[in-house]
């Protein structure tokens with residue numbers, strides 16, 4: 159039987175970057191070919207991020223070839239483009255487990271490998287982290303190189319500029335590589351992106367640089383240094399300096415990031431220099447795989463696909479909450495011309511494609527700039543228009559002060575459509591949307607809703623849009639129970655829950671939030687429990703909570719959010735406030751970071767699936783001595 163090594167002999171002869179560094183220069187092109195083919199073959203089965211990694215194959219090889227990793231520090235931004243890095247740093251044989259339960263993470267993780275110098279998943283952190291490492295090396299007199307690789311998309315994040323600003327001033331020994339492919343997930347946006355394109359089209363600059371680079375590479379260091387200064391001088395006379403030079407970086411580029419020879423030569427040159435350096439590399443997202451080159455946006459993240467044609471497996475999926483939001487947004491925008499739709503660089507993921515096509519003048523992709531997106535919305539709301547910020551739960555974390563300082567304190571009318579709330583599956587801990595109840599709940603005036611089904615989601619969005627002040631609707635990745643929305647939108651009374659099921663024994667009352675309503679109904683049928691769809695995390699339906707406390711023996715709160723400070727905590731506080739002493743079981747996400755896997759695997763791991771919820775309730779009933787006393791009528795099915 160043929161082994162993978164037969165197909166990729168060179169790649170399978172390399173188990174570490176140290177071995178890579180022993181290869182002849184002339185072998186590297188073949189290695190790039192094998193690495194690319196291997197990446198395509200494996201991701202065609204596993205799914206995951208594809209186009210970003212295809213664009214960084216040569217850069218990855220060159221970096222590990224030139225730098226002495228892991229002692230020299232290589233910091234990738236986000237980490238979704240680092241699959242080739244994973245394969246070359248001892249994880250080739252486990253690569254087929256990527257993003258799967260107990261398998262390799264789809265992002266960078268310090269606990270996974272010494273080569274993953276900084277854990278990531280969110281954008282725009284690499285320059286800050288690398289700068290910190292460079293400063294630490296200086297403090298400790300360690301002679302090591304630190305390299306940050308950041309995409310042009312991630313460069314739209316303010317944090318990247320905060321770090322560049324700081325680095326230029328600290329004169330840190332740091333190399334920043336801009337991996338410029340003109341794409342974020344969708345085409346990149348913003349003035350910096352336009353500026354980068356202008357640099358790219360500045361042929362004169364490249365030509366001079368290309369010439370000088372060849373000369374520089376052949377010179378001994380002291381002469382090279384002199385020549386570099388001379389070149390700098392000449393450059394200053396004939397052409398404007400780049401933004402990065404103004405910030406204190408020695409800038410080289412743009413160079414072709416797929417030309418291994420050039421990239422290696424440039425890296426070697428820059429390695430010999432000191433201080434803040436900036437290498438501008440042009441790559442093509444999806445390079446070497448025609449379907450991905452043709453549609454890098456679709457191939458940014460893929461489901462399993464046919465490696466010959468690129469055709470992806472279409473799983474029969476129901477309607478997602480993202481679709482519900484997408485339709486609602488267009489319907490609402492048709493009804494109210496004040497509506498403005500805003501996304502921080504997540505047009506596809508957040509369901510704004512249709513809106514951007516139908517209402518281009520009211521659509522704003524502001525870049526990977528969550529903080530800005532909120533204050534931008536605040537400004538729009540100040541003028542009487544109606545901003546809707548479509549944002550993932552995990553990315554809203556980035557904009558917390560803007561939420562309080564710019565929106566809540568001024569009680570501005572901003573609706574947050576919070577997608578990917580709860581457990582997100584394969585993206586894992588960095589993307590978990592399990593904190594929003596807790597971090598939103600303590601903000602005065604914030605309305606927080608969580609729908610139990612698609613129809614309720616649409617009505618909640620409408621309710622939030624109509625309400626005065628900041629409001630949010632948080633919904634999960636994927637679909638719900640499949641309840642068809644009514645075209646006609648209905649207001650939901652703010653702060654009112656909905657009783658879905660009455661128990662005869664009045665032993666257990668399940669107070670369920672959002673995604674947990676459906677499994678609660680399944681459990682309740684077995685345990686004869688009362689079920690309340692709480693609908694609002696804030697304002698909480700206190701009357702319902704008190705009524706349940708007065709009439710039932712055990713209250714069970716259930717949420718897909720961390721237990722700490724979440725919806726269950728809100729109920730605990732309410733009970734304390736009303737002097738109710740009733741046993742309470744808080745079910746939710748425990749106080750630890752959850753590994754990646756499918757959403758179902760994650761839910762099962764922490765007891766948030768039907769079986770887990772049921773067994774926690776049964777345990778609690780027995781711990782509180784309620785089983786014999788009250789629920790003799792309950793048919794306990796194990």
Ligand SMILES: Cc1ncc(C[n+]2csc(CCOP(=O)(O)OP(=O)(O)O)c2C)c(N)n1
Nearest residue numbers: 210279280281309310311312341342343503
């Ligand atoms: C703070 C934050 N917001 C949004 C995202 C979602 N996201 C993942 S990759 C990506 C695009 C990154 O573009 P770029 O840095 O240019 O890398 P490329 O994929 O083009 O190689 C976005 C927006 C994120 N990871 N982090």
